[in-house]
Amino acid sequence: MSASILRAAALAVAMLTAATPALAHKMKLFATAEGATVAGYAYFSPGGRARDVPVTAVDGDGVTVFRGRTDAEGAFRFPAERRSDLTIVVSGADGHEARFTLRAAELPGTLPGGPSAAAAPPPAAAPSGPPPDLAALIEASVARQVRPLREQLDAYEAAVGMRDVAGGLGYIIGLAGLAYGLSMRRRLRAGRES
Amino acid sequence: MAHIPDGVLSVPVLAAGAAVTIAGCAYGLRRLEAEDIPRVGALSAVFFVAALVHFPVGPSSVHLILNGLVGIALGWAAFPAILVAVLLQAVLFGFGGLTVLGINVAIMAVPAVLCRLAFDAMRRTPAAAGGVAALGVLLTALAVALVLTLSGREFAAAAKLTILAHLPVMVIEAAFTAAAVALVLRVRPDILASGAPGAEAGR
Numbered sequence: 001m002s003a004s005i006l007r008a009a010a011l012a013v014a015m016l017t018a019a020t021p022a023l024a025h026k027m028k029l030f031a032t033a034e035g036a037t038v039a040g041y042a043y044f045s046p047g048g049r050a051r052d053v054p055v056t057a058v059d060g061d062g063v064t065v066f067r068g069r070t071d072a073e074g075a076f077r078f079p080a081e082r083r084s085d086l087t088i089v090v091s092g093a094d095g096h097e098a099r100f101t102l103r104a105a106e107l108p109g110t111l112p113g114g115p116s117a118a119a120a121p122p123p124a125a126a127p128s129g130p131p132p133d134l135a136a137l138i139e140a141s142v143a144r145q146v147r148p149l150r151e152q153l154d155a156y157e158a159a160v161g162m163r164d165v166a167g168g169l170g171y172i173i174g175l176a177g178l179a180y181g182l183s184m185r186r187r188l189r190a191g192r193e194s
Numbered sequence: 195m196a197h198i199p200d201g202v203l204s205v206p207v208l209a210a211g212a213a214v215t216i217a218g219c220a221y222g223l224r225r226l227e228a229e230d231i232p233r234v235g236a237l238s239a240v241f242f243v244a245a246l247v248h249f250p251v252g253p254s255s256v257h258l259i260l261n262g263l264v265g266i267a268l269g270w271a272a273f274p275a276i277l278v279a280v281l282l283q284a285v286l287f288g289f290g291g292l293t294v295l296g297i298n299v300a301i302m303a304v305p306a307v308l309c310r311l312a313f314d315a316m317r318r319t320p321a322a323a324g325g326v327a328a329l330g331v332l333l334t335a336l337a338v339a340l341v342l343t344l345s346g347r348e349f350a351a352a353a354k355l356t357i358l359a360h361l362p363v364m365v366i367e368a369a370f371t372a373a374a375v376a377l378v379l380r381v382r383p384d385i386l387a388s389g390a391p392g393a394e395a396g397r
Contacts (some may be wrong), residue, residue, distance in 0.1 A: 172279070
């Protein structure tokens with residue numbers, strides 16, 4: 001019987017590899033600016049990348065600046081045209097949804113600033129600073145080196161550890177004990193009165 | 195997917211889910227005998243941990259639900275057991291959320307109770323339990339598609355996704371529940387002997 005179940009499971013999995021999107025417990029989204037390009041990906045925690053999911057990006061003024069789908073690696077990229085906070089949302093048809101806010105400060109200062117980014121100081125204003133192309137180079141290289149760290153931090157935030165499991169089980173045992181004690185006390189009292 | 199995140203569903207759907215969950219929990223707790231509380235706690239713990247057992251399906255991964263097993267073992271007491279487990283999953287794991295707590299519990303607990311009713315109507319064999327467990331997962335997948343539709347999404351797309359991804363979950367849970375019920379029927383058949391949970395407490 002178990003062999004036939006395994007065969008059925010294998011068949012179902014094989015069928016599904018041909019099907020599109022995806023479900024899991026929690027969808028997450030990571031995005032970063034690579035120069036004037038916004039690049040990111042959607043993934044499941046725990047689980048793999050979220051493929052073929054609709055992505056939309058809305059800037060600080062509520063204007064939709066990008067609409068697309070994640071590729072086979074769960075990734076997406078689009079050019080940023082203005083320096084403004086971007087809210088990126090991935091939303092699957094199955095009810096999974098995740099959002100990520102990319103701050104205007106991460107986008108290069110050479111882009112025209114939107115009204116919401118007007119307060120940001122023009123980066124070229126510093127007279128003693130490096131020339132603009134060198135500054136862009138430094139910015140790009142620092143962003144590239146910091147990226148794995150940020151990805152790790154983002155994934156770590158959603159990771160479930162043994163501590164969470166142990167804590168939850170402790171709560172359940174405690175609640176069950178409390179409920180048992182209270183209901184026994186009520187029964188004992190009722191028994192004494194009768 | 196059985197854990198719909200915050201901000202996806204519309205307010206009337208959230209309110210209806212919360213109402214169903216409150217009513218189910220009140221009824222389940224009123225019928226609950228003190229002797230059954232350890233069992234409710236144990237199955238709540240099983241349900242809580244089952245969501246961490248995930249395996250890849252196609253491009254993504256899904257996790258066990260085990261609402262069929264919880265329903266067969268607890269009947270109406272599945273409501274409080276699942277409520278506690280889903281609350282802790284939301285707080286500790288970040289699955290689902292607090293505003294969607296009611297609807298997420300209803301999505302999994304209503305099929306659980308239906309599983310018990312179906313199991314009571316059949317001969318108590320491990321195979322019946324397995325079939326009922328698969329039904330529980332299927333009903334949960336359909337319920338997710340339904341609440342998404344009521345919140346303005348397309349039913350066909352959502353239902354196709356949720357049901358396809360949960361076919362392997364149905365197979366695994368059917369096997370697991372059948373094995374668990376086979377063990378219980380051999381070792382402590384009185385646990386599953388009567389229709390109403392708690393009725394055996396009056397022996």
